[in-house]
Amino acid sequence: MSKVYFSTWRGEQINNIGKPEEQWEVSAYNLPADYNEHAHSKAFIGWDGLALFNPDVDVVRLAAEYAAQYQVYSEACGRCAPGRWGGRILYDLLDKIARGEGAVSDMDHLKEVSKTMQETSKCEIGKTVPTPLLDLMHHFEAEFMDCINNQKASKHYHMQDTNYIAKITAPCMDACPAHVDIPAYIEGVRDLRFDDSLMATRQTMPLAHTCGRVCPHPCETECRRTNLDEPISIMELKRLGADYEIDHGFGFFHPAQQKPLNGKKVAVIGSGPAGLTGAYYMALEGIDVDVYEELPVLGGEVAVGVPEYRMPIDRYNQDIKAVRDLGVTFITNTRVDADMMRQFESDYDAILVATGTRISKKVYCENERADIQGYWGAIDFLDKVNLEVKYGIMVPEVDQKKHMLEKDYVDLTGKTVVCVGGGFTSMDVVRCSIRANAKKVVMIYRRDEKTIINNTTYEEYHEAVEEGVEFIFHSAVAEMRDENNVLKSLLIDRFELVPDPNGGRPTLEKIEGASFEMECDYLIPAVSQSADLKLIPEEWEIERTSWGTIKTNGKDYMTSRKGIFAAGDCEYGPMTIVNAVGQAKRASSVISRYVQDGQIVLLDNEIMEDHLRRLKVYNKKEKVTGWLPGLPREHSEVLTADERKYNNKEVKYGFTQEQAISEAERCMRCYYIAMVAH
Amino acid sequence: MINFTINNQPVTATKGETILQAARKAGFYIPTMCYLEKTTPCASCRLCVVEVNTTDSLVLSCQTQPTQGLEVTLDSERLQRERTNIMRMYDVNHPLECGVCDKSGACDLQNKTLEFNIDSQHFTAKEQPRKTERWGLINYDPSLCILCEKCVHVCNEIIGDDAITLQFGGYKSAVIPKNSDKLDCTFCGECIAVCPVGALVSSDFQYQANTWELSPVPATCAHCSAGCSLTYEVKHTSIATGNEERIYRVTNNFEYATLCGAGRFGFDYDVQASKDTVAFEKAVSALRNAKAIRFSSIITNEEALILQNLKEKLGLKLFNEEARAYQMFMQAYASISGKSASSGTLDAIAQSDAIIVLGGRIATDNPGVRYAMTTAARHNGAKIIYMHPLEDTLLQNVVTQFVKYEAGSEEGVMAMLAKTLLADADLSDEIREFFNELDEGYLCAESNAGDEEFARIEKSLRRMKRKTLIIGSDVLTHERAQNIARLAALVEAYADFSLVIVPVNVNTVGVSLVCDLDQDENSAEVVGYNANGDFVIGAMCESDLTVPAMNGQEGTVVSMNHQLLPTNVAIGFEGYCLNDLANALGLRRLNTIDYTAQLPKTKGFKAIAFDKVGNFYGALGEDNRGYRLETLDVPVNGALEEIAELPEFNGTVVYRCNPVNQFNIYTAHTTQLERDAALRGSAQFAAAARIGNGDRVEVQSNGNIEMRTFVLDESLKGTIALSPTFDEKFGAMNERYRFEKIKIMRVGS
Secondary structure, eight states, X not given: OEEOSEEOGGGOOEEOTTSOGGGOOEESSOOOSEEETTEEOSEEEETTEEEESSTTXXXXXXXXXXXXXXXXXXXXXXXXXXXXXXXXXXHHHHHHHHTTOOOHHHHHHHHHHHHHHHHHOSSHHHHHTHHHHHHHHHHTHHHHHXXXXXXXXXXXXXXXXXXXXXXXXXXXXXXXXXXXXXXXXXXXXXXXXXXXXXXXXXXXXXXXXXXXXXXXXXXXXXXXXXXXXXXXXXXXHHHHHHHHHXXXXXXXXXXXXXXXXXXXXXXXXXXXXXXXXXXXXXXXXXXXXXXXXXXXSSSHHHHHXXXXXTSOXXXXXXXXHHHHTTTOEEEOSOOOOHHHHHHHHHHSSEEEEXXXXXXXXXXXXXXXXXXXXXXXXXXXXXXXXXXHHHHOOOOOHHHHHHTTOSSSSOOOBTOEEEEEOOSHHHHHHHHHHHHTTBSEEEEEOSSOHHHHHHHSOHHHHHHHHHHTOEEEOSEXXXXXXXXXXEEXXXXXXXXXXXXXXXXXXXXXXXXXXXXXXXXXXXXXEOSOEEOOOTTSOGGGOOOBOTTSSBOOOSSSOBOSSTTEEEOSHHHHOSOOHHHHHHHHHHHHHHHHHHHHHSOOOOOHHHHHHHHHHHXXXXXXXXXXXXXXXXXXXXXXXXXXXXXXXXXXXXXXXXXXXXXXXXXXXXXXXXXXXEEEEO | OEEEEETTEEEEEOTTOOHHHHHHHTTOOOOOSXXXXXXXXXXXXXXXXEEETTOSSOEETTTOOOOTTOEEEOOOHHHHHHHHHHHHHHTTTOOOOTTTOXXXXXXXXXXXXXXXXXXXXXXXXOOOOOOOEEETTEEEOTTTOOOOOHHHHHIIIIIOOOOEEEEOOGGGOEEEETTSSSOOSOOOOHHHHHOSSSSEEETXXXXXXXXXXXXXXXXXXXXXXXXXXXXXXXXXXXXXXXXXXXXXXXXXXXXXXXXXXXHHHOOOOOOOOOOOHHXXXXXXXXXXXXXXXXXXXXXXXXXXXXXXXXXXXXXXXXXXXXXXXXXXXXXXXXXXHSBSSOSXXXXXXXXOSEEEEESSOHHHHOHHHHHHHHHHHHHHOOEEEEEOSSOOGGGTTTOSEEEOOOTTOHHHHHHHHHHHHTTTSOOOHHHHHHHHTOOHHHHXXXXXXXXXXXXXXXXXXXXXXXXXXXXXXXXHTSTTHHHHHHHHHHHHXXXXXXXXXXXXXXXXXXXXXXXXXXXXXOOSSEEEESSOSSEEEESSTTSSEEOOOGGGOOEEEEOTTSEEEEEOOSSOOOSOOHHHHHXXXXXXXXXXXXXXXXXXXXXXXXXXXXXXSOEEEXXXXXXXXXXXXXXXXXXXXXXXXXXXXOOOOOSSEEEEOOOTTOOSHHHHTOSSSOOOOOEEEOHHHHHHHTOXXXXXXXXXXXXXXXXXXXXXXXXXXXXXXXXXXXXXXXXXXXXXXXXXXXXXXXXXX
């Protein structure tokens, strides 16, 4: 809801012209009425209409400036005839009118060119740039004609009183927490220019191998192709560029030339996705970065949490090497504590905390005690599995004893494993248990099948079922039963979904008498994780969120203490890799300026990014035209359950080139330009 | 099969075919400006939009596959209006210099402007100053450029140079060299060929002639064994002298075929002579008294047949070590495969998803193979394994695994490779036994190709469906070539591979089929025919008798694809030719091409007269050039021999290989191609040979002494230097094994 003077955004027709301000009808959309804390917006104009926030907007100049942006945004245009020449003609004619030299025929030519651009342009920019211009020419024709008939410049034409800030976006880019330039990397695949594809990805996402495999791809949920048939398989197309780099031994395709060292130093705590991302972009900016890692291996949860069969370590290591290639120093086996942090504050120009959430939460049942043998937190369980599988680091004797292992790796032969969860981590636990040869693997989940698919992915759930994991839905562990501190069985409660007679959300209610006992050897809680923030000196009094993570404003990622930043799960709570990447990318951008001048400033591009995310670029209701519906989404081949069950081979083969190209050809290049005048 | 309709007519498309492709196949016309059949769609011109019944708006036919039951409309008022507007935009500020533009008369923009009846500039935009770029053999004028991106696509997807890119910038967009200020490429000139306007032009040809003044002569390129199609464009040099003709340029059917720089720019090697009766008589008597004729494979099948007839008539021997090596290789191959020719072609390479190249510097030896490999790499994501003693930077963006082996160890490497590829094959006990008994430790250690390399090959081929093994020309002259041929035949037969053998010269295959060759004894009284001898008959002015060069010959050749290809006379020749000599010696044929129908059917030729042999591509790319030779069944009587001890090549070793676009004495005589005849080596080689960059050196090999300038090449590694052969008189790269121990001495700097 925004207060507007006039709006045609997304088809709404709000016209408060001439009305007293208190009677203004408001817009249904989250339009950027305030550009930032210092400036109110005068107008917003974009692919789907425009909004004026104030009566004194020079609409003729606004139109010309918007057309000019199309010329400026060279990264996206110049690729088709109607866009290239049409865009220039639009700008030239609008500017001609705005400076008082226009003719009536120019208005006709503008409409004619607009029509051809809308009908025939290659990407959505060319198709949509004319939309708000035609709106302006229609609703404010008098102002255009005034300039033409009287051969006079538009009202603010010669004044420098307005800033025009534009941003290129796309529904998928907007939905991606790392705002990856998805249409560009897909275009690289379509044009068989895989180096360009990878460089487009790496502009905002250094972990191309990783996020080509284990990203939950929120972009695909907001892919505009969904409105036509099925979303593009965006995630997997990322792998082509990344594989090209490896296959031909080219070294690394960085998105920009690395700046020379500028004498500034930053410490990054944690080498997971957030830490790596922060380090990568700060190093590109010429900052000397030291990354501290508690474990003997680099990569955080993607290394020791995500199993080999989903994320082969040689590919992840390639992403890590790309960071190392920029001269980042990694210090492993070093758990940073409060004393070190105090020291770091004086040794470094800034600190980025990216320690994730590595404490497994409890399931909250009767007799839930950490000292019962067989009770094994998901994070620690996955650590032990992955350290052995990926790095050959065996389970130490003390842990073997603690977890009743007969060998120096996780071998669950003859054992029954029960996991409580429902998210990615729990899926990793059960599928790793299958691979560790467990006799029986059970997943206990409070909600239903549909929800578990929503929380993870369709493939992940079905692959687990195929491999023999037993899912018990609408259930929860009520009690752990032990003998001499050794887990023997669990009492499981069953629930049912009871509809709310008042039409509210249905509630889960326990089915009395349906509880049952299940024998088991291990209970692995994978409900959620919390952050371990013991490294933060208490006297710093850094603000926390109500869920126990580090608090920032979610825009610049500085904590309540100057110079201390936080990104990834330790800031947000347990979330996705791509979320960690997005936060760390933004944080590194802010830090790279902060270390120079001590100011916390967001770039216009970043401010616009946040505005657009609030507005939401994707429109589920839009009717998509210009593309033939019914072209099916490609699916890459998967190992059969028998081929993959007892080993750690990567489950997905990835696209063949042929599949990748036909998938890339489905992409509609939904680039848009948005612009704020303030 | 997808059934749909175009303008209410039923049409079918195969899976993967676009509306545009299906429409063209069915004979419908859809205008395009940026579409190129051999690359992925550029999708920039937008002229090919069509209407369909399943969505209100226009759909791009070049990149859209039809769906079942779709109704497509190709022409309507709305389409006409939008296409006309696009053409109006194309014409905004396009310089009105058709009067002098090279492209005028064959220009897509000109044609479409007329087609859409654009007679004035409807829209306006601010003019921008633009500068013409001079990139050596290529000039680029951005003001003429319509940014269709064809050049960029072809350079990356087919050629593999990836040397140009689009500088994005809306109206200011331009084609620029990629990652470099100057164009750094192999100068194939394919960008010129595909340019629909006069933006990219040959700097040599620019402003020399109008399209309509040139007479096209369809021919076959004579520089390597790929046998690419090309057209010589010929015109008289002045009105005053009238009949003096010259080749102005070479063009090609870029829509379906590709040409390298040597084919495109290396065309003026034609010679001229008058009827010198004295020299002719001397030649006749030299032949009559000769014990043997030594000849090169850069001749037509018809000349080869004349030589064979002379052999029979005069009791001569025929020497051609290069073709004989190929002949023996193929005999050994046939003794295992039971076929006279292998299955693979350039097309098979382009279709592959896995390619192994063994023994040849393939990118410069045979650009046709390189382009097919690039096509496979880009379009099919092919895994390409390159096995050679020297890495080649030209291939870096297509090769996925380079396997270095020691010079001379090809037989051992082939044995290990065959063992790897045949691991699961259904082999006879005898052959299985052979592989089981290989001394892998010895072979890996001596060849330096480790077992981990073969394990990696096995892994990367695991899911591949269309595999090709390419045998380069190093192998053909290897001492153990025949055993390698037998192993290659097994791979083809039992591991589901296509096999491509790459000979050196344009007609090595034809000569090997037509002529009964004798081992060269280096004896006296040898007449050279385009080769060294006591009396030389050749296509060089300094020959004892000058005969026409390949671009002055009418006749046929057989390419590496085992396809008979015709070639025609670009410039008429006034002197004598081989047929005249043959007639003087008692053979009776009016014209050389009278021999075409006589080519031996027992070797797969057909009794088709030259004038009946086609030489064109159909409108949809159908190859109507000549015919593919019949593959004959031969008895299977060969057996594998034990792998011989691997030879060692220590000390100072050179590898005979030519720089980009140079092949032989003929390319060396052309004016546009660069002639860099330096010996190139790494810093390691220079240190071992105690020479430095720019030194004049004396190279002694096999009794020959040649003077070369040494160039230190940073892109090279290891202890083997590259030694060119193209500038040697009739020197053939492949008369003997291409690696050679030499003595090198610095004689100056």
